[in-house]
Amino acid sequence: MDRDFSAFNSYFEKIYILTLPRLKDRIELFTRELNGLNYEIFYGIDKEEISMESMKQQGIYDSAAYTGIYKKQPEMNPGMLCCSLGHVKIYESIIANQYNRVLILEDDVFPVAENLPLFPQLTQELPDDWEVFYLGYEGNEIFGWKQTVKRLYYMTFPFHTSLRLSRAIFSNYYPRPLSKHIAKAGFHDCTHAYGVTLEGAKKLLQQQTPVVYNADNLLSYAIALEKIKGYITMPKLFNQRTARYEIRSLTS
Structure with a gap:
């Protein structure tokens, strides 16, 4: 479909x-739905081709630091590590090429067609x-009176079921x-569609x-x-296909 x-x-x-070379169904879908978008496919690291122990030994992944952030998971799973590494490799490419404004999409993304014309505004x-x-x-898409109460409660008694969050985090x-269409970002989930500047890529990589x-x-x-x-856009311009279709995730 042309947009x-x-x-x-x-x-x-x-x-x-x-994406990954083996995810041919996903590639076919985003090729069709994102026709007209001038993108480059960036192949990440496949979880089937890595060793977690090797990642630790090479200093690529710090499991001790990971357990300081996540309460319930003693180890990052290989799929999630490879997803994180894929984004890291993109940050490295941004820095190496000195790109000032970059859009990063994951292969399970699909556009919200009716909202795309808002982008120039x-x-x-x-x-x-x-x-x-x-x-x-x-996640955390609105901020009303209920969220105000929850934020005050969590700032007083910091608690999260799976993450170690501080009062400073709950304040934001x-x-x-x-x-009308832009908000200062809060604590959101997902990385299927986000822009990053050169300086942003440097900070994220660090x-x-x-x-x-x-x-x-991250x-x-x-x-x-x-x-x-x-910052976030309101409304969203892209959603995740995995929330709508039964297609295998990069991190499954």
Whole structure:
């Protein structure tokens, strides 16, 4: 299906789609649905071709630091590690090529067609200091009176079922609207569609060398701890196909 992606092609200096050669069904789907988008396929690291022990020995992955962040999982699973490494490799490419504005998509992404025409207006509203810009995300999408109460409670009694979160993180847990279509990002899930600047890529790479975060938590922690300037678009321009179709995930 043809859609007008010209504004995306003009705004971003580079567009990557992260996938694996063996995921042919996914590649076929995003090739069809993103026709007109000037992207480059970026092949990540396959979980079937790595050894977790080797990743530790090479200093690529720090399991001790990982357990300091995640309460219930003693070890990152291989699929998630490879997903995180795929994003790390893209940050390295951004830095090596000195790309100033890059859009990163995962292979389970699909566009919200009716919202795509909003993109030129979104870029006009987006603050110039942005370093991470979510075009798709999940979780903590609104900030109303219920969220205000929850935030105050968690700031008093910090608690999360699976993550170790501080009062500082809970103070920035929910988005804060800045304009009609842009909000300061909160603590969000997913990395299926986000923009990153050159400076943003440098900061994310520093935080993820060695790998200690799941890919989406890297962004959410960095933003909530105010180590990087992140924003979200309202409404979302991209969603994840895995939330809608039964297709195997990169991290399954």
